[in-house]
Amino acid sequence: MDVQALLLSVRLAVVVSLSLLVIGLPLAYWLALSRWRWKFLVESVVALPLVLPPTVLGFYVLLAIGARSPLGGAWSRWFGHGLAFTFEGLAIASVLYSLPFAVQPFTAAFSQVDRKLLEASAILGASPWRTFRRVMLPLSIKGIITGIVLSFAHTIGEFGVVVMVGGNIPGVTRTVSIAIYDDVQALNFARANATAVVLFAFSGVVLALVYALNHRVWSVQPEM
Amino acid sequence: MLRVSVRAAQPGGFTLDVDFDADAGTTILFGASGSGKTTVLRAIAGFLRPASGRVTVGDSVLLDTASGINVPVHQRRVGYLGQDLALFPHMTVEQNIAYGLAAVDRAARDVRVREMLERFNIAGLGRRKPAQLSGGEQQRVALARCLATAPRVLLLDEPLSALDHGTQTLIMEDLRAWNRRDPIPIVYVTHSHREAFELGQQILVMEGGRIEARGTPHEVLDAPARFGVANIAGFENVFRADVRAANATEGTMTCVIGGQTEIEVPFSGAAVGDQVHIAVRAGDVMVATERPRNLSARNLLEGEVMSLERRGPMVIARIAAGADLEVHLTPGACQSLQLAQGTRVWVVIKTYSWRVLTSDDEDIRRLF
Numbered sequence: 001m002d003v004q005a006l007l008l009s010v011r012l013a014v015v016v017s018l019s020l021l022v023i024g025l026p027l028a029y030w031l032a033l034s035r036w037r038w039k040f041l042v043e044s045v046v047a048l049p050l051v052l053p054p055t056v057l058g059f060y061v062l063l064a065i066g067a068r069s070p071l072g073g074a075w076s077r078w079f080g081h082g083l084a085f086t087f088e089g090l091a092i093a094s095v096l097y098s099l100p101f102a103v104q105p106f107t108a109a110f111s112q113v114d115r116k117l118l119e120a121s122a123i124l125g126a127s128p129w130r131t132f133r134r135v136m137l138p139l140s141i142k143g144i145i146t147g148i149v150l151s152f153a154h155t156i157g158e159f160g161v162v163v164m165v166g167g168n169i170p171g172v173t174r175t176v177s178i179a180i181y182d183d184v185q186a187l188n189f190a191r192a193n194a195t196a197v198v199l200f201a202f203s204g205v206v207l208a209l210v211y212a213l214n215h216r217v218w219s220v221q222p223e224m
Numbered sequence: 225m226l227r228v229s230v231r232a233a234q235p236g237g238f239t240l241d242v243d244f245d246a247d248a249g250t251t252i253l254f255g256a257s258g259s260g261k262t263t264v265l266r267a268i269a270g271f272l273r274p275a276s277g278r279v280t281v282g283d284s285v286l287l288d289t290a291s292g293i294n295v296p297v298h299q300r301r302v303g304y305l306g307q308d309l310a311l312f313p314h315m316t317v318e319q320n321i322a323y324g325l326a327a328v329d330r331a332a333r334d335v336r337v338r339e340m341l342e343r344f345n346i347a348g349l350g351r352r353k354p355a356q357l358s359g360g361e362q363q364r365v366a367l368a369r370c371l372a373t374a375p376r377v378l379l380l381d382e383p384l385s386a387l388d389h390g391t392q393t394l395i396m397e398d399l400r401a402w403n404r405r406d407p408i409p410i411v412y413v414t415h416s417h418r419e420a421f422e423l424g425q426q427i428l429v430m431e432g433g434r435i436e437a438r439g440t441p442h443e444v445l446d447a448p449a450r451f452g453v454a455n456i457a458g459f460e461n462v463f464r465a466d467v468r469a470a471n472a473t474e475g476t477m478t479c480v481i482g483g484q485t486e487i488e489v490p491f492s493g494a495a496v497g498d499q500v501h502i503a504v505r506a507g508d509v510m511v512a513t514e515r516p517r518n519l520s521a522r523n524l525l526e527g528e529v530m531s532l533e534r535r536g537p538m539v540i541a542r543i544a545a546g547a548d549l550e551v552h553l554t555p556g557a558c559q560s561l562q563l564a565q566g567t568r569v570w571v572v573i574k575t576y577s578w579r580v581l582t583s584d585d586e587d588i589r590r591l592f
Contacts, residue, residue: 114310116306116308116310117310117312117313119271119297119304119310120304120310120311120312121298121312121323122296122297122298123269123297123298123300123302123303123304124298124323124324124369124370124373125298125299125301125324125326125327125373126298126323126324126326127298128298130326131298134323135312138314139313139314
């Protein structure tokens, strides 16, 4: 089993999930409450990674973070090195790739919160931020956990985007799915199998967790 | 004092245009559904922004479109309670009531919560979740939560409509007691006569986005001057009538409805030959199965029961007696008179049970 690759994948997934929490919650909040006429365009962009081949997404991300692009250029000037084939570049690409897996469950959860409760909170003097913390978040906690778990698992398993953007640098961009692919290419089936079994079990546990959460086998908040 | 003056185009195609003051005490907003009552409350609360208008409480301006002031909902210090109580399902009763007291320190907050629990007779329920409460208990929690924040105005949108009469009366009593100690303006939306009479000092009757009548509940609902109001106020029988004789000294006049049936009604200042409209409540019409004698009532009409319909605690009878009358009876009365379709009856209506309405072309078109 390739422990180094596994640890790198977990690190990547943690960074991506946390980033999606920071980016995804405000975006989902806006998507759930906005009545803007062109909102569907933003929704389409968020959902794009669901249908786009990972290689296509990876290709364009690679162009966008390359040294000659504005983003890649600015990054080079600030940090002294480029984004392509680095952990940071890989993280940016993964955040984009997993965006719908976080934002869609968040948005669905926020949309289900009764507007009357948000109005009640405001009329009782709560600022929009307090309303979000005390009413919106607790009442959508299941959807938020689902979104985090799904984006975490999705990042662990991604392949195409990593190959395009990260390459195969041990300890930097060589994630667990790349490691398995390499082992198979090298006809090292035993080692590939050892890693694959871990991923297989992990995916099973994650899905069981998400479904249990949504079926209220147990509850993360006191029963309502 | 609350001063409201708002104009807003509504999706239903009508324009909301209201202008009123509300002193401490209860102002009833009365009217059929769709007349714009709830919209008025939502404009005061700040949930919707009218095209133009001004809302002030005492010296503080909540909305003034002319000078661009529109205080956000959470800074208005207004209490609002709708039919949908919107208790926070993930919080206990205590947490719900404490929710609006974020600015108060913990000790004072606990004191205030306990005080509200006692004042609204829910002291034992502090640790329960809303789902574990009865409808009446939820209502009390919602009121307590609303009033804990010491709002400057209280807006109530049919908050009692889901409750049985007994519970309604108890909660209205609590609300009145609270308002005596803490006199702020309450704007109370309802289409129940009972609530209007029990709670209201001032009543505003709304129709089509406008205030059609205002005054005390007795002035407005008992003697409606306009057809629209008569209809809403429960005058089920409205007739077009020709004035045949007027006797100003006796305070009566004789009208003819349906071409030949003579009716004596209170004198309204109309002249002989004028056309007026007269109205009577279905509950103010008496029915006898024999011709009554020695009666003070001046209107005695012979007729026939066309239909009987049981609706809740009353029977609605339609009687053809020169004109088609709707009459409300108790089931007991209906039974002891052995009324059935086709029964010959005598209809008795006191002169002063009739109301004479002033005429208004638009309203006439709507009614006939």
